[in-house]
Amino acid sequence: MMKKKFMSLMLVMAMVLSLAACGAKKEEAPASDAPASTPAAESGSAFKLGGTGPLTGGAAIYGTAAKNGATIAVDEINAMGGIQFDLKYEDDTHDAEKAVNAYNALKDWDMQISLGSVTSKPCEATAAETYADRIFALTPSASSTAVTEGKDNMFQMCFMDPNQGSASAQYIADKALATKVAVIWKNDDVYSKGIHDTFTAKANELGLEIVSDTTFADGNDTDFSVQLSGAQTNGADLVFLPMYYQPASLIFAQASSMNYAPKWFGVDGMDGILTMEGFDPALAEGVMLLTPFNADSTDERTASFVKAYQERFNEVPNQFAADAYDCVYAYKQALEAAGCTPDMSASDLCDKMVEQFTSMSFDGLTGEGMTWDASGAVSKSPKGMVIENGAYVGLD
Amino acid sequence: MTFLNFLIGGISLGSIYAIIALGYTMVYGIAKMLNFAHGDVIMVGAYICFYAISRFSLPPLVGVLLAMFVCTVLGMVVERLAYKPLRAAPSLAVLITAIGVSYFLQNAALLLWSSNPKVFPSVVGTGKVALFGGELTITHVTIVTIVSCVVIMLALTWFTGKTKMGKAMRACSEDKGAAQLMGINVNATISMTFAIGSGLAAIAGVLLCSAYPTLVPTTGSMPGIKAFTAAVFGGIGSIPGALLGGLLLGVIEIFAKAYISTQLSDAIVFAVLIVVLLVKPAGLLGKQIREKV
Numbered sequence: 001m002m003k004k005k006f007m008s009l010m011l012v013m014a015m016v017l018s019l020a021a022c023g024a025k026k027e028e029a030p031a032s033d034a035p036a037s038t039p040a041a042e043s044g045s046a047f048k049l050g051g052t053g054p055l056t057g058g059a060a061i062y063g064t065a066a067k068n069g070a071t072i073a074v075d076e077i078n079a080m081g082g083i084q085f086d087l088k089y090e091d092d093t094h095d096a097e098k099a100v101n102a103y104n105a106l107k108d109w110d111m112q113i114s115l116g117s118v119t120s121k122p123c124e125a126t127a128a129e130t131y132a133d134r135i136f137a138l139t140p141s142a143s144s145t146a147v148t149e150g151k152d153n154m155f156q157m158c159f160m161d162p163n164q165g166s167a168s169a170q171y172i173a174d175k176a177l178a179t180k181v182a183v184i185w186k187n188d189d190v191y192s193k194g195i196h197d198t199f200t201a202k203a204n205e206l207g208l209e210i211v212s213d214t215t216f217a218d219g220n221d222t223d224f225s226v227q228l229s230g231a232q233t234n235g236a237d238l239v240f241l242p243m244y245y246q247p248a249s250l251i252f253a254q255a256s257s258m259n260y261a262p263k264w265f266g267v268d269g270m271d272g273i274l275t276m277e278g279f280d281p282a283l284a285e286g287v288m289l290l291t292p293f294n295a296d297s298t299d300e301r302t303a304s305f306v307k308a309y310q311e312r313f314n315e316v317p318n319q320f321a322a323d324a325y326d327c328v329y330a331y332k333q334a335l336e337a338a339g340c341t342p343d344m345s346a347s348d349l350c351d352k353m354v355e356q357f358t359s360m361s362f363d364g365l366t367g368e369g370m371t372w373d374a375s376g377a378v379s380k381s382p383k384g385m386v387i388e389n390g391a392y393v394g395l396d
Numbered sequence: 397m398t399f400l401n402f403l404i405g406g407i408s409l410g411s412i413y414a415i416i417a418l419g420y421t422m423v424y425g426i427a428k429m430l431n432f433a434h435g436d437v438i439m440v441g442a443y444i445c446f447y448a449i450s451r452f453s454l455p456p457l458v459g460v461l462l463a464m465f466v467c468t469v470l471g472m473v474v475e476r477l478a479y480k481p482l483r484a485a486p487s488l489a490v491l492i493t494a495i496g497v498s499y500f501l502q503n504a505a506l507l508l509w510s511s512n513p514k515v516f517p518s519v520v521g522t523g524k525v526a527l528f529g530g531e532l533t534i535t536h537v538t539i540v541t542i543v544s545c546v547v548i549m550l551a552l553t554w555f556t557g558k559t560k561m562g563k564a565m566r567a568c569s570e571d572k573g574a575a576q577l578m579g580i581n582v583n584a585t586i587s588m589t590f591a592i593g594s595g596l597a598a599i600a601g602v603l604l605c606s607a608y609p610t611l612v613p614t615t616g617s618m619p620g621i622k623a624f625t626a627a628v629f630g631g632i633g634s635i636p637g638a639l640l641g642g643l644l645l646g647v648i649e650i651f652a653k654a655y656i657s658t659q660l661s662d663a664i665v666f667a668v669l670i671v672v673l674l675v676k677p678a679g680l681l682g683k684q685i686r687e688k689v
């Protein structure tokens with residue numbers, strides 16, 4: 001009996017240890033495929049640049065894209081000589097609590113400047129930390145207002161949610177895409193709620209009629225029949241979807257089985273829907289979205305970034321990758337302009353960066369002549385895109 | 397017509413809850429433990445079926461059978477490794493272990509299959525039946541789910557009521573010690589219960605993902621909790637209760653969304669649950685067991 005008990009205990013131990021081993025392997029993996037973090041790693045010669053993002057979990061597509069984009073930028077900059085970066089990304093699985101742990105790990109590593117977090121909820125948590133610790137942070141893609149609110153050293157590379165919402169409403173009204181609009185949004189997500197609130201306010205102002213306004217949340221994000229039939233029976237010509245692509249893919253599938261085919265309008269979270277394994281691109285045909293980045297652009301810098309990204313990671317970069325790439329280059333420009341050196345302390349760098357970012361103008365892949373105001377919000381103009389034959393095509 | 401459409405929507409959502417709840421209630425009824433890992437076994441079943449169909453292009457039926465086989469084995473292994481050593485431990489310890497197993501399965505899936513969502517190919521096609529000149533539509537998935545629910549419910553009722561193994565299961569559920577004295581192999585019986593429960597989880601996983609086709613490592617957890625609620629609603633341990641509870645939960649959820657508020661639907665569902673449990677503490681079809689002192 002004792003022996004049996006011992007055996008099962010051993011087996012359980014083996015199970016747990018194998019998981020721990022897998023976990024450890026995962027931790028090492030990013031370092032090996034990101035040579036960026038090693039060559040310039042002598043302490044004191046490179047700026048330690050850290051960020052957290054969902055590298056695993058439901059939102060992993062954003063975290064990995066941002067990490068990959070930043071890695072390419074860091075490698076390019078390190079190869080140029082001059083300013084050197086040492087990049088480290090920690091996994092936060094799109095969870096605020098884990099993001100703070102990940103942030104603490106970066107702090108133990110002596111991070112000097114931060115890329116914040118990739119998604120909004122975790123970034124709100126890490127922004128409070130970077131604010132308290134006086135570490136400058138520039139997030140590629142966390143777009144909610146609460147991320148930057150009341151923090152002088154937190155900046156965004158992406159549009160703020162309110163801007164996305166009002167820009168979408170403006171775009172729909174300007175192009176006369178619809179007069180009756182339905183909105184389906186996720187009411188337990190700051191990202192979705194932020195866009196929804198400003199979208200509806202702006203739509204009212206512009207005379208767009210919101211005929212149906214329905215929500216879902218984490219626990220009931222599978223069945224959308226009620227929301228869709230609400231939009232359908234109220235005669236909406238366009239359905240606005242301020243959400244990530246995973247629930248959106250279910251909405252498209254269910255609408256198609258209801259024979260409901262309105263115009264669809266998404267936001268930056270829709271980016272990624274075409275790379276979902278097994279997704280039928282026909283369902284997303286004609287989906288419009290505003291995004292600051294167009295991978296098909298003929299612009300020389302964009303083309304070379306897309307080429308480098310495809311060679312290294314075997315996929316077309318989305319706007320999260322481009323935003324992160326821009327973040328690293330914006331840091332390079334600001335650090336050079338301020339004459340910073342890697343031996344400066346994080347809080348000294350923080351003051352210099354705040355000064356630079358509020359005064360400089362930056363040209364990147366996601367916009368020309370970007371500027372930041374003191375609140376940390378960026379000003380740049382979005383591009384309208386539509387999905388045609390399974391690829392993004394510029395609308396204008 | 398919209399009322400009927402919502403009703404059908406509710407029934408199709410409810411039938412998914414019901415089929416998951418059957419597995420929960422089966423294991424609880426016999427082994428007297430809440431197997432919180434049930435939702436994650438569902439997810440494993442869905443992944444096996446997904447890979448069989450889309451990567452190895454096997455016919456859907458083979459995919460389903462393969463998923464059932466893998467889940468049955470997985471259920472027995474989990475029971476042997478994680479639950480059996482705790483047979484004499486207090487039920488709280490087993491409950492916590494079950495939560496641990498649930499996390500283990502989710503994280504293992506994350507490592508094995510990555511977190512990128514996959515779109516599940518429906519095993520029963522995307523066809524639908526149109527009634528009243530297209531005003532009402534019922535998808536094939538809904539019909540298949542409801543039929544499978546009823547078939548499984550009848551089969552389980554027959555199995556636990558009439559077969560030798562089923563009688564052994566009921567004996568174990570009433571009194572493990574006494575059952576052992578009567579010559580019943582308690583361990584084998586409970587193992588068998590888990591095998592059946594996990595096989596059912598595979599079917600539930602395939603149907604869940606056919607109806608709502610995104611597949612991620614956390615696919616099973618939320619429907620698992622809703623189904624657990626459904627099982628409690630109908631009377632946990634009661635097989636027809638799971639079916640009734642699942643269907644009612646689905647219908648209430650959809651009606652609450654449609655006629656009251658999409659924001660409050662979950663709150664309303666759980667408020668109804670509380671009211672039902674206040675009036676009938678053992679659930680709708682649960683048996684009130686009086687402790688003899």
